[in-house]
Amino acid sequence: MKKSNQEAAEKITFKNLRRLYFFALLTIALTIIISQFLVQYNLNQQLSDSKIINFSGKQRMLSQKIVKEVLIQHYVSDTASAKQISHLNDVLALWKKNQNALENGSDSLAFPKEKSETLSKLYLEINPIFNKIAQTTEAFLLNVKQKKTTAENQKFVNTILENEGIFLSKMNQIVTQYDLEAHEKVTEQRRIEYWIFGFTLLVLLLEFFFIFKPTNKKIERLIAKLLSSEKKALKLAYDTEILSEIKENSVKELKSLNYAMENTLLYCRIAPDGSIIHIGEKFAKLLNYTKFSSNKKFSEVLTVDEKEQTNFDRLIFEKQRSGWQGEISILNKENETIWLDLSMVPVMIKKDELELLIVCFNITERKKAQREVERLNLENTTEKINQQKIISSKIVENQENEQNRIAKEIHDGIGQMLTGLKFSLESINLDDRGKSEQKIEYLKKLSLDIIKGVRTATFNLMPPELSDHGIVSSLAKLTQELSKLTGKEILFYNKTDFDRRLDSLIEINIYRLTQEAINNAIKYAESSHIIVQLSHSETLLSIIVDDNGKGFDVNSVDKKRNSESGMGLLFMKERIQYINGRVFMNSIPGEGTRITFNIPILK
The missing domain is CATH 3.30.565.10 (Histidine kinase-like ATPase, C-terminal domain)
Structure with missing residues (x-):
């Protein structure tokens, strides 16, 4: 009762540990998933912030380009072409479109509509200046198209130049604010990641102390019990082995009979006088044995040839005590010759009561195959001799070809490179230091090629x-x-x-x-x-x-x-x-x- 209570308590403990283990794994998985979502979200935010900062910088460039184009058309060009006016109109339209996307948000550019209070205030401050520059530039272009007086255009140019500096200053503040807010987001993300990392480490630490450590102790106790059970099992096995030795003789006889029954299909039991006690089903089918022929002797069922019957009866009489094993040929009712590998084993059932166990294997097909193999061997002897001659000549030819190939490789490859090495060494003039260094470098490369060629040749001969x-x-x-x-x-x-x-x-x-x-x-x-x-x-x-x-x-x-x-x-x-x-x-x-x-x- 006490043992069963202990086992029930251990089962409950393992179940609790398993629940805690699954809970810890689930917690870690959730923290990883949440961390990944936060990282991806903040990465998207950072991409949007960098894009906004880039657009803000581009606005400054576009405003400067507008001022540049206005100045060129006013001071440099005598008459503005339609192409120049169209180009300035395009730049102005792009500048206004980008400013609107920055201020009011854009779904296509992934610009947020909501902004911080500081950015909203800066956009309110820059709006009048932006509108002033845009309206003045449009008025300037209209005057240029209508070819009005230069004095009026000069006022527009002065207005644009006065507001351009203020616009650039305000845009610098906006870009700086965007950069500051992006940095704050990254800092916040880093803080959150540290918290998640610390929480994960805490879960792992708790898992070690409350799950792995108790589980390890439980497993150690279980192994100790298993080792104790193993010792008991070994002692029991030793005792069983001693008992089995006492019954070994009878077990051997049972094993022999069991092996014969299970691993052969042709078997029967006969009395010492040759009468059939029992015959297996497969053997009965092979010999065409039926209940109508049950009063016949085994020799009469085995073959229809009277001489073979007499020889087998004599064999039973002479070998019923010692047993016999050999190959016999029999003639069945269809006058077909069947070869059997027959074993006759004497079995003592009771005191002075003997039976003979007949175990056979049908080797007719094997005999036919042997005769066929002998015939084929005789026919193939000449062919094999001819093949061996061809093989021998081919081996000699291949060896000769291989030797010629190796000699050619050494002569054409390594030999020529060695000759080149010799001539190059002889042509070195130590007085001409520059050419000598070049030739020495060439000789180094040639030496490596020679070594490679020698290795290849020796590798082909015997690696x-x-x-x-x-x-x-x-x-x-x-x-x-x-x-x-x-x-x-x-x-x-x-x-x-x-x-x-x-x-x-x-x-x-x-x-x-x-x-x-x-x-x-x-x-x-x-x-x-x-x-x-x-x-x-x-x-x-x-x-x-x-x-x-x-x-x-x-x-x-x-x-x-x-x-x-x-x-x-x-x-x-x-x-x-x-x-x-x-x-x-x-x-x-x-x-x-x-x-x-x-x-x-x-x-």
Whole structure:
């Protein structure tokens, strides 16, 4: 009773902790959401404020432009053109439109209609000056159009100049006020963010002390109980093992019988004299056994051949104590030969009461397959010998070509660069310091090219990365170098972090197989993206090479054994067999190719 009360109390405690945990998470989420909304709102406000400040500054520029145009038309131009008057009208209209948007707000420009008391007061003060300049400029333009006296225009110009300074001063105050209010908004936003940040930290601190810490203590107590239960379970298991040893002999017999019944489909029980006690349903169907033939012996049901029946009765008589296992052939009622892998196991039911358990496997198809394999092996012997000859000659040819290619690379590339290095060294004149420095810089670059050429040649022969660091590092280096040389995107992924070293023969074959697959993708598939993936399990290493090339018909290439592509795939299969591996090719014309190498890993 006490234990049940304790468990109920623990359940209630965990429920309370869970509620507090969800509440804390919800609080943090709400603070983050509120903070984000405030940040976005204030950012929008700041964008609007900066736009208003920009427009306010633009108003000053436009007012100065109006004054400039008026002065030009009055003092510089003898006669104002229609284009100049139109331009001044446009500037004046834009100035009035912007001033109206600033003062009364604008939905299209996102200017607020409501303003602070200071800004409203400043706009009231600037309004008469703005109107005076606008009206005077309009009157001036009207006089210019009507070509009235210069003396009257001079009064308009003086009026505009007198009010321009006051307008600029007032606009400066408005811009300053906008900037001040924007700064106050940013300061307020920073203060709110600090409060939200502090509140979030407080929630996390409370969560640690009132949720995580109590939960940790509960879990520690629970683990202690589990460890105690584990000790008790181990002791109980040990006691059970001692008891199981006493009954081991009888359990073995039951396991043998159970295994035979569960894992075979053809079985029956017979008496030592050969009469049938019970026969399985599948076995009965195979032998055409029915209740009408229940008085027959097992040998008579097994085969219709009298000689085979006699031999089987003798086998039962001789092996009923020791048992027997072997392959037999029987002739059924349809005169068809059936091969059976038969086991006869003696089972002691009671004292001096013996039964024989017959367990069979139908191996007729296997026998047929064996005979077919023997026939095919005989037919394919000559073909395989011819293939081996072709492969051997092709290997020699490839080795010769590879040697010629390397010799050509060394002669044409490294040899010529070394000759150039020699001539450049001989031509250095230490008296001419300027030219000597240029030649030395050239020699440095030439030396780097020679080193690169030597590394490339040695990398193609036997990459040092393979012997020093293993297959993973060498494949990564191979893809990286080929990507640089070809300009194609060749990537390598070690998906299962494989880091073991393998036998040197296995590693060099894996390296050459992968190199061949990548070269085929570059040379024949015309692919631009190649991905090499390495993964492994306890007993298998798998390498997959994918490309996005033009693909091919695997069946048609397999048939063309004499073609270059067909022989390349054949060499790949031959090489993978050297290390007891398997290769799988899957290609779709127009979509790409996947080649998979599976190599067993020896423990």
